[in-house]
Amino acid sequence: MTSSDLKKEMSVEVTMMTARGTPRLSLLKKAVERDRASPPTSSVTKRRRGSPKEDRAQWNASLEKDLVDLLREHDTPEHKGQNGWSSEAWNTIVKKFHQKNPYARYENKKIQEKEKELKREYKMIKEIRKQSSVSWDDRQCRILADPPLWKDIIISHPKAGKFKTKGxxxxxxxxxxxxxxTA
Structure with missing residues (x-):
């Protein structure tokens, strides 16, 4: 084996070792690669493309919890009015969210949509819990019901199906x- 072959082999090993990392590191690397690969575009151009995968925010339980924690922190009269959080409060919430999760670069609109989605899911689960023969597992934070009852639940709340197995x-x-x- 020549010295150049040895250097190449060592380079491959080093590259393989540095390619591994936490999910956060992997997301950061992908974002950097994506930014390098594509020329800068305006937000108007991005909206025209219309690719749902590009615009879709990838939320996970940790990000959702961080968002809810920030919303609770800003659940004060100076941050909220009758119709929800003020625009200044939203700007602060989004800024703190990005500081805590720098790899999740969601626009204000995406974060506000997520808050609305979580609120809808909360209302739906609250309604389902009121039904007779439905119980709640506090440890797993999920609805417990017999299969025939789940059929009725899904008929009245079509989006509840995911909570059959998910907390x-x-x-x-x-x-x-x-x-x-809530009304």
Missing amino acids: FPLFEALGELHDGQ
Whole structure:
């Protein structure tokens, strides 16, 4: 084996070792690669493309929890009016969200949409929990019901199907935010 072959082999090993990392590191690397690969475009151009995969925010339980924590932190009269958080409050929430999660670069609109989605899910689960023969597992934060009852639940709440096997750990925190404010 020549010295150049040895250098190449060592370079491959070093590259393989540095290519591994945390999910956050992987997302950062992908974002940098994506930014380098594509020329800068205006937001108008991005909207015209219309690719749902490009615009779709990839949320996970940790990001959702961070968002709800920030919403609870800003659940004060100076940050909220009758119709929700003020625009200044949203700007602060989004700024703090990005500081805490620098790899998640969502626009204000995407974060506001996520808040609305979480609120809808909270209201739906709250309604389902009111039904007779439905129970709630506090440890797993999920709805417990027999299969025939789940059929009825899904008929009345089509988006509830995902909660048949999935928990909703943000239920209590969202209850603190929205109880008394939901119709």
